[in-house]
Amino acid sequence: MHELSITQGIVDICEQHAKGGLVTSVTVEIGALSGVVPEAVEFCFEACTRGTRLEGAQLLIERVPGKGRCPDCGATFALAAYYDPCPGCGAYSIEVLSGEELRVKELEVE
Protein backbone atom coordinates (compact mmCIF):
# COMPACT_ATOMS: atom_id res chain seq x y z
CA MET A 1 0.00 0.00 0.00
CA HIS A 2 2.67 2.52 -0.96
CA GLU A 3 -0.13 4.57 -2.48
CA LEU A 4 -0.47 6.13 0.98
CA SER A 5 3.08 7.51 0.69
CA ILE A 6 2.45 8.48 -2.92
CA THR A 7 -0.72 10.35 -1.97
CA GLN A 8 1.05 12.06 0.91
CA GLY A 9 3.67 13.13 -1.61
CA ILE A 10 0.94 14.64 -3.79
CA VAL A 11 -0.42 16.59 -0.81
CA ASP A 12 3.06 17.87 0.17
CA ILE A 13 3.77 19.09 -3.36
CA CYS A 14 0.38 20.79 -3.62
CA GLU A 15 0.74 22.57 -0.29
CA GLN A 16 4.12 23.92 -1.37
CA HIS A 17 2.75 25.23 -4.64
CA ALA A 18 -0.57 26.55 -3.34
CA LYS A 19 1.29 29.30 -1.45
CA GLY A 20 -1.41 29.67 1.17
CA GLY A 21 -4.37 29.31 -1.19
CA LEU A 22 -7.03 26.66 -0.91
CA VAL A 23 -6.68 23.91 -3.49
CA THR A 24 -9.93 23.09 -5.26
CA SER A 25 -8.59 20.51 -7.67
CA VAL A 26 -5.35 18.72 -8.45
CA THR A 27 -4.46 16.91 -11.64
CA VAL A 28 -1.97 14.05 -11.49
CA GLU A 29 -0.55 11.71 -14.10
CA ILE A 30 -0.18 8.04 -13.21
CA GLY A 31 1.48 5.76 -15.72
CA ALA A 32 0.27 2.24 -16.38
CA LEU A 33 3.76 0.87 -15.63
CA SER A 34 4.35 2.95 -12.49
CA GLY A 35 3.22 0.26 -10.08
CA VAL A 36 0.75 2.69 -8.53
CA VAL A 37 -2.95 1.86 -8.56
CA PRO A 38 -5.05 4.97 -9.31
CA GLU A 39 -8.02 3.65 -7.36
CA ALA A 40 -5.84 3.22 -4.28
CA VAL A 41 -4.63 6.82 -4.58
CA GLU A 42 -8.26 7.94 -4.80
CA PHE A 43 -8.98 5.87 -1.71
CA CYS A 44 -6.14 7.52 0.26
CA PHE A 45 -6.77 11.04 -0.98
CA GLU A 46 -9.56 11.99 1.38
CA ALA A 47 -7.68 10.79 4.45
CA CYS A 48 -4.42 12.46 3.40
CA THR A 49 -6.05 15.82 2.62
CA ARG A 50 -8.02 16.13 5.83
CA GLY A 51 -6.95 19.28 7.69
CA THR A 52 -4.77 20.46 4.80
CA ARG A 53 -5.21 23.10 2.10
CA LEU A 54 -6.48 20.31 -0.10
CA GLU A 55 -9.42 19.29 2.07
CA GLY A 56 -12.43 18.82 -0.19
CA ALA A 57 -10.37 19.21 -3.37
CA GLN A 58 -11.20 17.22 -6.46
CA LEU A 59 -8.60 14.68 -7.56
CA LEU A 60 -8.29 14.31 -11.33
CA ILE A 61 -6.18 11.36 -12.42
CA GLU A 62 -4.87 11.18 -15.98
CA ARG A 63 -3.85 7.63 -16.77
CA VAL A 64 -0.85 7.47 -19.08
CA PRO A 65 -0.76 4.29 -21.15
CA GLY A 66 2.48 2.37 -21.54
CA LYS A 67 4.34 2.78 -24.79
CA GLY A 68 7.50 0.98 -25.86
CA ARG A 69 10.01 0.86 -28.68
CA CYS A 70 11.70 -2.29 -29.87
CA PRO A 71 15.49 -1.87 -30.05
CA ASP A 72 15.72 -4.63 -32.65
CA CYS A 73 13.12 -3.67 -35.26
CA GLY A 74 12.34 -0.08 -34.18
CA ALA A 75 8.60 -0.65 -33.86
CA THR A 76 6.68 1.44 -31.31
CA PHE A 77 3.64 -0.08 -29.66
CA ALA A 78 1.35 -0.09 -26.62
CA LEU A 79 3.09 -1.69 -23.63
CA ALA A 80 0.77 -3.11 -21.00
CA ALA A 81 3.54 -4.66 -18.86
CA TYR A 82 7.33 -4.80 -18.64
CA TYR A 83 7.33 -8.38 -19.87
CA ASP A 84 5.39 -7.70 -23.07
CA PRO A 85 7.42 -8.70 -26.14
CA CYS A 86 7.60 -6.68 -29.33
CA PRO A 87 4.48 -7.62 -31.32
CA GLY A 88 6.51 -7.37 -34.52
CA CYS A 89 9.62 -9.47 -33.86
CA GLY A 90 9.13 -10.96 -30.38
CA ALA A 91 12.12 -9.26 -28.72
CA TYR A 92 11.99 -8.46 -24.99
CA SER A 93 14.52 -5.66 -24.40
CA ILE A 94 11.84 -3.04 -24.87
CA GLU A 95 12.70 0.59 -24.32
CA VAL A 96 9.94 2.23 -22.29
CA LEU A 97 8.81 5.50 -23.90
CA SER A 98 5.96 6.30 -21.54
CA GLY A 99 3.88 4.77 -18.78
CA GLU A 100 6.24 5.29 -15.81
CA GLU A 101 4.88 8.77 -14.98
CA LEU A 102 4.04 9.74 -11.39
CA ARG A 103 3.59 13.45 -11.57
CA VAL A 104 1.55 16.33 -10.18
CA LYS A 105 0.57 18.22 -13.29
CA GLU A 106 -1.41 21.22 -12.09
CA LEU A 107 -3.55 22.72 -9.36
CA GLU A 108 -6.49 25.01 -9.11
CA VAL A 109 -6.54 27.26 -6.06
CA GLU A 110 -8.87 29.90 -4.71
Place this chain on the structure above:
Amino acid sequence: MCTTCGCSPGTHHHHGHDHQDHHHDQGESRPGEGEGAKRIAVETDILAKNDHLAAGNRALFRDKGIFALNLVSSPGSGKTTILERTLTRLEGKFRCAVIEGDQQTDNDARRIAATGVPVRQINTGAGCHLDAHMVLHALGSFQLDAIDILFIENVGNLVCPAAFDLGEDHKVAVLSVTEGEDKPLKYPQMFHAAGLILMNKVDLLPHLDFDMAACQEMARRVNPGIGIIEASARTGQGMDAWYEWLAQGVESRRLASRK
Protein backbone atom coordinates in the same frame (compact mmCIF):
# COMPACT_ATOMS: atom_id res chain seq x y z
CA MET B 1 16.25 20.70 13.88
CA CYS B 2 18.08 17.79 12.36
CA THR B 3 21.35 18.91 10.78
CA THR B 4 21.39 16.00 8.34
CA CYS B 5 18.38 16.93 6.27
CA GLY B 6 16.69 19.72 8.19
CA CYS B 7 13.63 17.85 9.37
CA SER B 8 12.00 18.49 12.73
CA PRO B 9 12.43 16.04 15.62
CA GLY B 10 9.76 13.38 15.62
CA THR B 11 9.04 13.70 11.92
CA HIS B 12 11.56 11.22 10.64
CA HIS B 13 9.08 9.44 8.48
CA HIS B 14 7.60 10.20 5.17
CA HIS B 15 4.00 10.41 6.29
CA GLY B 16 3.00 13.92 7.21
CA HIS B 17 6.54 15.06 6.76
CA ASP B 18 6.57 18.66 5.67
CA HIS B 19 10.13 19.88 5.20
CA GLN B 20 10.48 23.56 4.70
CA ASP B 21 14.22 23.16 4.40
CA HIS B 22 14.53 21.05 1.34
CA HIS B 23 11.91 21.27 -1.28
CA HIS B 24 13.05 19.58 -4.38
CA ASP B 25 10.53 20.65 -6.93
CA GLN B 26 11.81 20.39 -10.41
CA GLY B 27 8.85 22.15 -11.98
CA GLU B 28 8.29 25.89 -11.89
CA SER B 29 5.21 27.33 -10.34
CA ARG B 30 3.63 29.93 -12.50
CA PRO B 31 0.29 31.57 -12.10
CA GLY B 32 -2.21 31.12 -14.86
CA GLU B 33 -3.26 33.83 -17.24
CA GLY B 34 -5.19 36.91 -16.13
CA GLU B 35 -6.31 38.46 -12.92
CA GLY B 36 -7.60 36.17 -10.20
CA ALA B 37 -5.99 33.22 -11.93
CA LYS B 38 -6.48 29.96 -10.12
CA ARG B 39 -4.50 27.51 -12.19
CA ILE B 40 -0.94 26.63 -11.16
CA ALA B 41 1.25 24.48 -13.35
CA VAL B 42 3.25 22.14 -11.13
CA GLU B 43 4.83 19.41 -13.29
CA THR B 44 6.61 17.84 -10.34
CA ASP B 45 7.39 14.17 -9.93
CA ILE B 46 5.57 12.82 -6.91
CA LEU B 47 8.70 10.96 -5.83
CA ALA B 48 10.98 13.97 -6.39
CA LYS B 49 11.64 14.44 -2.68
CA ASN B 50 12.61 10.81 -2.17
CA ASP B 51 14.67 10.78 -5.35
CA HIS B 52 16.56 13.89 -4.25
CA LEU B 53 17.39 12.35 -0.87
CA ALA B 54 18.36 9.09 -2.58
CA ALA B 55 20.73 11.00 -4.85
CA GLY B 56 22.30 12.50 -1.71
CA ASN B 57 22.71 9.03 -0.18
CA ARG B 58 24.25 7.77 -3.43
CA ALA B 59 26.76 10.63 -3.49
CA LEU B 60 27.63 9.91 0.15
CA PHE B 61 28.19 6.21 -0.61
CA ARG B 62 30.42 7.12 -3.54
CA ASP B 63 32.37 9.60 -1.44
CA LYS B 64 32.89 7.11 1.37
CA GLY B 65 33.67 4.18 -0.93
CA ILE B 66 30.64 2.18 0.20
CA PHE B 67 29.08 -0.46 -2.06
CA ALA B 68 25.39 -0.27 -1.08
CA LEU B 69 22.77 -2.92 -1.75
CA ASN B 70 19.02 -2.89 -1.24
CA LEU B 71 17.80 -6.42 -0.54
CA VAL B 72 14.18 -6.89 -1.56
CA SER B 73 11.92 -9.94 -1.57
CA SER B 74 8.72 -11.44 -0.27
CA PRO B 75 8.63 -12.19 3.45
CA GLY B 76 10.37 -15.45 4.28
CA SER B 77 12.65 -15.70 1.23
CA GLY B 78 15.72 -15.93 3.47
CA LYS B 79 17.20 -12.44 3.29
CA THR B 80 18.33 -12.42 6.91
CA THR B 81 19.77 -15.92 6.70
CA ILE B 82 21.67 -14.91 3.56
CA LEU B 83 23.05 -11.93 5.46
CA GLU B 84 24.05 -13.98 8.50
CA ARG B 85 26.04 -16.41 6.38
CA THR B 86 27.48 -13.68 4.18
CA LEU B 87 28.60 -11.48 7.08
CA THR B 88 30.28 -14.41 8.80
CA ARG B 89 32.03 -15.39 5.58
CA LEU B 90 33.20 -11.86 4.76
CA GLU B 91 34.55 -11.15 8.24
CA GLY B 92 38.13 -9.93 7.96
CA LYS B 93 37.79 -9.42 4.21
CA PHE B 94 35.29 -6.60 3.95
CA ARG B 95 33.91 -4.24 6.57
CA CYS B 96 30.14 -4.57 6.46
CA ALA B 97 27.15 -2.81 8.01
CA VAL B 98 23.46 -3.59 7.89
CA ILE B 99 20.25 -1.58 7.99
CA GLU B 100 17.28 -3.80 8.82
CA GLY B 101 13.80 -2.75 7.76
CA ASP B 102 10.71 -4.38 9.25
CA GLN B 103 7.29 -3.16 10.23
CA GLN B 104 7.80 -4.32 13.81
CA THR B 105 10.35 -6.02 16.09
CA ASP B 106 14.12 -5.93 16.18
CA ASN B 107 14.41 -9.69 15.76
CA ASP B 108 16.42 -9.41 12.56
CA ALA B 109 18.74 -6.75 13.97
CA ARG B 110 19.49 -9.02 16.92
CA ARG B 111 20.33 -11.87 14.56
CA ILE B 112 22.69 -9.59 12.62
CA ALA B 113 24.22 -8.15 15.81
CA ALA B 114 25.16 -11.68 16.82
CA THR B 115 27.57 -11.76 13.88
CA GLY B 116 29.39 -8.73 15.32
CA VAL B 117 28.53 -6.47 12.39
CA PRO B 118 27.16 -2.95 13.07
CA VAL B 119 23.41 -2.93 12.52
CA ARG B 120 20.59 -0.45 12.77
CA GLN B 121 16.94 -1.51 12.85
CA ILE B 122 14.29 0.66 11.24
CA ASN B 123 10.70 -0.12 12.17
CA THR B 124 8.34 1.34 9.63
CA GLY B 125 5.22 0.79 11.75
CA ALA B 126 2.39 0.68 9.24
CA GLY B 127 4.77 1.54 6.40
CA CYS B 128 5.33 -1.07 3.72
CA HIS B 129 8.76 0.04 2.49
CA LEU B 130 11.91 1.93 3.42
CA ASP B 131 12.50 5.31 1.87
CA ALA B 132 15.63 7.38 1.30
CA HIS B 133 14.91 9.61 4.28
CA MET B 134 14.78 6.72 6.74
CA VAL B 135 18.05 5.38 5.35
CA LEU B 136 19.73 8.79 5.58
CA HIS B 137 18.91 8.97 9.28
CA ALA B 138 19.98 5.39 9.91
CA LEU B 139 23.36 6.18 8.36
CA GLY B 140 24.03 8.46 11.33
CA SER B 141 24.55 5.32 13.45
CA PHE B 142 27.59 4.18 11.51
CA GLN B 143 31.23 5.12 11.01
CA LEU B 144 30.85 5.53 7.27
CA ASP B 145 34.59 5.67 6.64
CA ALA B 146 34.83 2.15 8.03
CA ILE B 147 32.30 0.45 5.73
CA ASP B 148 32.97 -1.38 2.46
CA ILE B 149 29.53 -2.93 1.97
CA LEU B 150 26.22 -1.64 3.30
CA PHE B 151 23.37 -4.13 3.13
CA ILE B 152 19.92 -2.58 3.44
CA GLU B 153 17.35 -5.29 4.10
CA ASN B 154 14.06 -3.82 2.98
CA VAL B 155 10.63 -4.71 4.33
CA GLY B 156 9.52 -8.08 2.95
CA ASN B 157 7.30 -6.93 0.11
CA LEU B 158 7.67 -7.36 -3.64
CA VAL B 159 5.50 -4.38 -4.52
CA CYS B 160 6.10 -1.11 -2.69
CA PRO B 161 9.91 -1.04 -2.21
CA ALA B 162 10.30 -1.08 -6.01
CA ALA B 163 9.19 2.56 -6.24
CA PHE B 164 11.52 4.00 -3.61
CA ASP B 165 15.16 4.57 -4.52
CA LEU B 166 17.33 4.50 -1.39
CA GLY B 167 20.56 5.51 -3.14
CA GLU B 168 21.77 1.93 -3.46
CA ASP B 169 24.08 0.66 -6.20
CA HIS B 170 21.77 -2.26 -6.89
CA LYS B 171 18.55 -3.79 -5.76
CA VAL B 172 19.13 -7.48 -5.11
CA ALA B 173 15.90 -9.44 -5.39
CA VAL B 174 15.92 -12.61 -3.31
CA LEU B 175 13.59 -15.21 -4.76
CA SER B 176 13.33 -18.52 -2.95
CA VAL B 177 12.44 -21.61 -4.93
CA THR B 178 9.64 -22.40 -2.50
CA GLU B 179 7.78 -19.51 -4.11
CA GLY B 180 6.11 -19.73 -7.51
CA GLU B 181 8.39 -19.54 -10.53
CA ASP B 182 6.17 -16.87 -12.08
CA LYS B 183 7.01 -14.28 -9.39
CA PRO B 184 8.94 -12.13 -11.93
CA LEU B 185 5.82 -11.78 -14.07
CA LYS B 186 3.51 -11.25 -11.11
CA TYR B 187 5.72 -8.49 -9.65
CA PRO B 188 7.38 -7.04 -12.74
CA GLN B 189 8.21 -3.61 -11.28
CA MET B 190 10.51 -5.18 -8.72
CA PHE B 191 12.31 -7.51 -11.09
CA HIS B 192 12.57 -4.73 -13.66
CA ALA B 193 14.27 -2.53 -11.06
CA ALA B 194 16.64 -5.19 -9.68
CA GLY B 195 20.20 -5.73 -10.87
CA LEU B 196 20.55 -9.25 -9.50
CA ILE B 197 18.31 -12.13 -8.49
CA LEU B 198 19.65 -14.35 -5.74
CA MET B 199 17.66 -17.57 -6.07
CA ASN B 200 17.72 -18.99 -2.58
CA LYS B 201 16.93 -22.39 -1.02
CA VAL B 202 18.07 -24.37 -4.09
CA ASP B 203 18.93 -27.24 -1.72
CA LEU B 204 15.17 -27.85 -1.62
CA LEU B 205 14.79 -28.22 -5.40
CA PRO B 206 14.68 -32.05 -5.32
CA HIS B 207 11.56 -31.82 -3.18
CA LEU B 208 9.75 -29.20 -5.28
CA ASP B 209 8.17 -28.83 -8.70
CA PHE B 210 9.89 -25.48 -9.21
CA ASP B 211 10.84 -24.97 -12.87
CA MET B 212 14.14 -23.08 -12.66
CA ALA B 213 14.54 -22.59 -16.40
CA ALA B 214 11.03 -21.17 -16.75
CA CYS B 215 11.58 -18.82 -13.80
CA GLN B 216 14.80 -17.45 -15.24
CA GLU B 217 13.26 -17.07 -18.68
CA MET B 218 10.42 -15.04 -17.15
CA ALA B 219 12.87 -12.90 -15.18
CA ARG B 220 14.80 -12.11 -18.36
CA ARG B 221 11.60 -11.19 -20.16
CA VAL B 222 11.01 -8.53 -17.50
CA ASN B 223 14.68 -7.52 -17.31
CA PRO B 224 16.96 -8.92 -20.05
CA GLY B 225 20.16 -7.70 -18.36
CA ILE B 226 19.49 -9.08 -14.87
CA GLY B 227 22.13 -11.24 -13.19
CA ILE B 228 21.01 -14.52 -11.62
CA ILE B 229 22.78 -16.55 -8.93
CA GLU B 230 21.43 -19.88 -7.66
CA ALA B 231 22.33 -20.50 -4.04
CA SER B 232 21.36 -21.89 -0.68
CA ALA B 233 22.12 -19.79 2.37
CA ARG B 234 21.43 -22.85 4.53
CA THR B 235 23.95 -25.25 2.94
CA GLY B 236 26.27 -22.68 1.34
CA GLN B 237 25.77 -24.17 -2.11
CA GLY B 238 26.34 -21.56 -4.82
CA MET B 239 27.19 -18.84 -2.32
CA ASP B 240 30.72 -18.40 -3.71
CA ALA B 241 29.23 -16.77 -6.82
CA TRP B 242 27.44 -14.29 -4.56
CA TYR B 243 30.63 -13.51 -2.62
CA GLU B 244 32.47 -13.02 -5.90
CA TRP B 245 29.74 -10.68 -7.14
CA LEU B 246 30.07 -8.68 -3.92
CA ALA B 247 33.86 -8.55 -4.23
CA GLN B 248 33.58 -7.22 -7.76
CA GLY B 249 31.15 -4.56 -6.59
CA VAL B 250 33.49 -3.46 -3.81
CA GLU B 251 36.42 -3.34 -6.24
CA SER B 252 34.45 -1.25 -8.73
CA ARG B 253 33.45 1.14 -5.99
CA ARG B 254 37.02 1.44 -4.73
CA LEU B 255 38.27 2.26 -8.20
CA ALA B 256 35.52 4.83 -8.67
CA SER B 257 36.11 6.35 -5.23
CA ARG B 258 39.91 5.90 -5.29
CA LYS B 259 39.63 4.79 -1.68
